[in-house]
Amino acid sequence: MIDLYYWTTPNGHKVTMFLEEAGLPYAIKPINIGKGEQFQPDFLKIAPNNRIPALVDHEPTGGGAPVSLFESGAILLYLAEKTGRFIPADVHGRAEVLQWLFWQMGGLGPMAGQNHHFVQYAPEKIPYAIDRYVNETNRLYGVLDRRLADRTFVAGEDYSIADMAIYPWIVPYERQRQNLENHPHLKRWFHAIAERPATKAAYAKAAEINQQPTMSEEAKKVMFGQTAANTQR
Template identity: 50%
Template sequence: MADTKFPPENNLPAGYEPPKVWTWEPGNGGAFANINRPIAGPTHDKDLPVGKHPLQLYSLGTPNGVKVTIMLEELLAAGHAGAEYDAWLINIGKGEQFGSGFVEVNPNSKIPALMDHQPKDGDKPLRLFESGSILVYLAEKFGAFLPTDLRARTEAMNWLFWQMGSAPFLGGGFGHFYSYAPMKIQYAIDRYAMEVKRQMDVLNRHLADHEFMAGSDYTIADMAIWPWYGRLALKDAYDDAGDFLSVDQYEHVQRWTKQIGERRGVQRGAMVNRTFGDPSTQLRERHDASDFELKTQDKIATA
């Protein structure tokens, strides 16, 4: 019987019909196809390095990774010396997130992952994964960037979890089909562009009446949202996506983006584990505060 709702000739590719049971075909096309797979667990044995600081970060300078390095640099800028950390580069393009040591820290094999070798309970090292969980943990460990007032804290948590739920539509949805998919699919691009513009409007309306996401205080909610939506507002995401989505029209997001971007902790955090862009902005690994002056990629290349 012919499928009148989804006639195969209208599918992409033309004639495609979903099988009754999906099976994986390695190398299914598009960026990252070489590391995508439908199962979890390690692919190879590899221990993680451990540096001199209690906090050991294993990450990459993607928006989710930048959230955590911004938080750590902001803590240090605020005088929390215990937030000193080692940041080790995890090259997800080479599948390093599937090493046995990394999987022990994050069974989901996604960056960022953090080990605290001096947790407050004095017990064995504590693993942390999921960027939102790491931000809350660090905020509570150091008593910073998460208000203690009930209403302000709740608002910060509201927006933190808004980001965690919304960004996949921006990155895995719009970003994937606009920049990474092996073909341009109008339906997918239109669907996710509409959602991302709605999200930008949510932010713009909120920031029209609030200096920061949780009100008058700069919090982990700002740190979580800025690497995703601030980067888009700066036209620094997914090729020409900023123009495609007319991001200049979101004036309050633009004001907030600029204000956050002027913070020293944000500027430093955005450099850590970065492997693209201007070499002077790439600090591929960070083990000491002096690394920002001595070990950026431009200096390493000319050493």
Template identity: 55%
Template sequence: MIELYYAPTPNGWKISIMLEECGLPYELHPMQLGRGDQHQPEYLKLSPNGRMPAIVDRDPIGGGEPLAMFESGAILIYLAEKSGRFMPQDTRARFEVLQWLMWQMGGLGPMLGQNGHFLLYAPEKIAYAIDRYTREAKRLYGVLDTQLAARDYIAGDYSIADIACFPWIMTHKAQGLSLDDYPNVKRWYATLRARPKLQAGLALGKQETQPMDQQARKIMFGVDAPSHAQAQQ
């Protein structure tokens, strides 16, 4: 059994979608990020970075003690290996998938996160930041659109590369972007959106979502978050 520490955000959706797609049994531990669950000492033992998601596998690969893991990209690789799904065995194909997973982790997610922050949550509208991250978001969408021009999925067959990227592309309206400008991304997005298991992963924890009030924003964006050392005391 896998314990999933989760909230319905793009990074959380990656793992809920993967678990549903793989058919692996899991137990949900809902997290209220606006209340600071991610900063609690017990959670920091699982995820030292104080971010979500995290898992604990009670029956890990290779046996032994339960395995705790954080970072959504690492979790996706682990679940692919555990299930034997959505990661090719051929070396070239495997590293094609891993390249695009790293692209999402290092580029698409962080840049869209910053774009969304300055568009939607920053207390001041900073023109330079909005322009900087909007242009980078558009560039990254263009990279993905080019990659999808001659293929149905990002790296060959449907894989963890698609599972990692899809939840971030799902935020396109909030990002101020239109999929009409990226026809290959639009086609790919519609194909994935129709997958029943993907839909089940997206639906997980919807009822747990809380409104983003001023106090929640302070906690979410680190103003009131304790330092790691304080949280461990």
């Protein structure tokens, strides 16, 4: 059994998408990040960066003690290797998947995340910051659109953990001030993944867990007021 410490964010969705695709048994342990539950000592033992998702695999391959992981990219790679699915076995195919997985982790996720913050949540609207991150998000959408011009999925013709990592960060494209009509190959890919049964199942679970996704002012204080001093509980 796998315990998934989760909240309804793009990084959380990545992992439920994989688990639903693979049909692995798992239990969701909700960590309400708007209420500061990510700072609880028991959670920090698994996720020292006080971020979701985190995972504990109680039945790791080969047996032995449970395996705990934090960081969504590491979790996806672990699950792909555990199941032998959604990552190619050959060196070339594996390299294609890994570079796009890390492209999301190092580029699309952080840039879109800053886009979300300055466009949606920042108490002061700073035009420079908004333009900076909206434009960079747009550049990354263009990179992805060109990549998808001659292949079905990001790493080739097979669905992979790279697609699972990227898709949830495209879901809020309107909030990111992006228009999929300007990226036709990305749009085709996006709608194809949205129609996968596992994607629908993952997002349905999210809707059950977080029925009030709008962030309150108190939640913003919890989310955006973190320092080294106030994250140690």
